[in-house]
Amino acid sequence: MADGDNQRSLSQSIKGRLQEGIQNSVFRDKGLLDLDALIDEDRIVGRDRQLDDIITYLQPALQGNRPPNMLLYGPSGTGKSLIINAVCQKLLELAQSQGDHFGVITLNCQTINSHDRAVYRLVENAAEKANVEVGVPQSGISTDQKLNRFYEILSGNFTSAIIILDEIDLLIGRKRNPNDEPAYSKLLYQLSRASQLGRIEGHVSVAALTNDPRFMQDLDGRAESSFNPQDVVFSDYDAEQLQAILERRSDAYRESVLEGGIISLSSAFAAQDHGDARKAIDLFRKAGEIADRQGDDIVSEYHVRDAQKESERDRTLTQMQGLSTQKKLSLYATAIVPVYSRQSLSAVPSTVAYRVYQYLTNLLDADEKSRDSYLRYMNEAGTYNFVTSEKRGRGYGNGVHKEYTFIDDPEVVAETLQTDIRIEEVKNNEDLVESVVNAQIKDFFNGQ
Numbered sequence: 001m002a003d004g005d006n007q008r009s010l011s012q013s014i015k016g017r018l019q020e021g022i023q024n025s026v027f028r029d030k031g032l033l034d035l036d037a038l039i040d041e042d043r044i045v046g047r048d049r050q051l052d053d054i055i056t057y058l059q060p061a062l063q064g065n066r067p068p069n070m071l072l073y074g075p076s077g078t079g080k081s082l083i084i085n086a087v088c089q090k091l092l093e094l095a096q097s098q099g100d101h102f103g104v105i106t107l108n109c110q111t112i113n114s115h116d117r118a119v120y121r122l123v124e125n126a127a128e129k130a131n132v133e134v135g136v137p138q139s140g141i142s143t144d145q146k147l148n149r150f151y152e153i154l155s156g157n158f159t160s161a162i163i164i165l166d167e168i169d170l171l172i173g174r175k176r177n178p179n180d181e182p183a184y185s186k187l188l189y190q191l192s193r194a195s196q197l198g199r200i201e202g203h204v205s206v207a208a209l210t211n212d213p214r215f216m217q218d219l220d221g222r223a224e225s226s227f228n229p230q231d232v233v234f235s236d237y238d239a240e241q242l243q244a245i246l247e248r249r250s251d252a253y254r255e256s257v258l259e260g261g262i263i264s265l266s267s268a269f270a271a272q273d274h275g276d277a278r279k280a281i282d283l284f285r286k287a288g289e290i291a292d293r294q295g296d297d298i299v300s301e302y303h304v305r306d307a308q309k310e311s312e313r314d315r316t317l318t319q320m321q322g323l324s325t326q327k328k329l330s331l332y333a334t335a336i337v338p339v340y341s342r343q344s345l346s347a348v349p350s351t352v353a354y355r356v357y358q359y360l361t362n363l364l365d366a367d368e369k370s371r372d373s374y375l376r377y378m379n380e381a382g383t384y385n386f387v388t389s390e391k392r393g394r395g396y397g398n399g400v401h402k403e404y405t406f407i408d409d410p411e412v413v414a415e416t417l418q419t420d421i422r423i424e425e426v427k428n429n430e431d432l433v434e435s436v437v438n439a440q441i442k443d444f445f446n447g448q
């Protein structure tokens, strides 16, 4: 076949596979499960009190008055961004219909590491909303000059505006010493002060969103008094509320592809994790993606369980990537004890795990650290919430020892750690490792 023909048939086969993927998918409108998408008002479940409060606070913007500043706090995934953005969106439409220029300037502080960068991003965002030039360079001028440009854009283009600072507590900035004022404190002071002093002509208020209930205590005194917000509290969702949230989005799937129990299982998993709606929606979507990947027409409970395992793996992987090889090896040796054990073992005795660790260091030709170092590494694993530990004395005849219980599935932990190139080699000796684990368990319990 000529090169041109070859390419044409390749492109046709890619196109065909893409079309087939869409036709065979369990999803009807996957966008409804996109965590960042603005959803329609009628898909918001509950949160009536928070909606009422925010509507009441923001209403003055429509009557030519300045709304109060607000502090929205509660754990992640409890609807803070959703609710404030939904109200602002409606306000924007109403303001437009009565000929007012209402501006909604949003800044997610999560990835911003300095006060100067935060100010510049505010200028960029305001310029985009007002459809004007940014007007200042990113570097080479002072932060004050950027701030002035921000006030100038707001004054010249909006009758009133709300500045939403999402994840505000993460905007720490580069502090030279621990007593320096954090960037969020400085920014809140400047924005609320500028509005009070009339440096911005329109009516501007600031809404700060945070997961930290002690956020106000960490604010500098002058920032606290000029920001002086109205609090709106968002509490965890329970399994029933999460279920209702998912039910309102179940049309993301094609009709009759959801087996009974999928929604309640996804909600139950998310409710265990402090009632995070983001987690519930994520599991609900991932279950469908797994069904698609496996070519299944129906989304079943085991897809949800696999999705839960996948997200545990993602979370664990991210946290574990930063550990040193010795720490990973200690944790790995501990995790494979329940995985390979032929008897049911919910907690892992440190004596058994340390002996498995010693065996692994020998197998992998790695340094062998002392038992004390192993215990220290495992203590650290406890602070990262990978395991909980309990001291056991007497009865076992082995003196005092510790027992570790894994928070996540130990199989997932072991699989995750096995992706480390130094540990990967264990896979080639699985049978041997399994027999060492069981010999050590037998030895330990027979010695009681």
Ligand SMILES: Nc1ncnc2c1ncn2[C@@H]1O[C@H](COP(=O)(O)OP(=O)(O)OP(=O)(O)O)[C@@H](O)[C@H]1O
Residues within 6 Å of the ligand: 034, 035, 036, 037, 039, 043, 044, 045, 046, 047, 074, 075, 076, 077, 078, 079, 080, 081, 082, 083, 167, 209, 210, 211, 234, 245, 277, 278, 281
């Ligand atoms: N009451 C609700 N009804 C419908 N969907 C919801 C509700 N609460 C949250 N969600 C959805 O859950 C996801 C997370 O919500 P949101 O981003 O508002 O949480 P958050 O409290 O701002 O979290 P974070 O503090 O982590 O930013 C979003 O996709 C949102 O649409």
